Amino acid sequence: MDKTLHNRVQNALETIRPYLKADGGDVELVQITDEGIVEVKLTGACTNCPMSSMTLRAGVERALIREVPGIRRVEAVS
Helix, strand or coil, rough: CCCCHHHHHHHHHHHHHHHHHCCCCCEEEEEEEEEEEEEEEEECCCCCCHHHHHHHHHHHHHHHHHCCCCCCCCECCC
């Protein structure tokens, strides 16, 4: 994995992490595919939250696509 890409994704996740933690949740980077898909694991309160798919798209995915060129999509994994 490209260390620079990995660091940029981690830094982008840090910008949204306070909002997730404020509601008792968090996000972990699992992997970044060669196709520009970021796989994350939602943890804490985000695990069973009915709004987690919206958080994933409107929060996590938007932040990553805006901050890290080459990222195409974010997917939640278990």
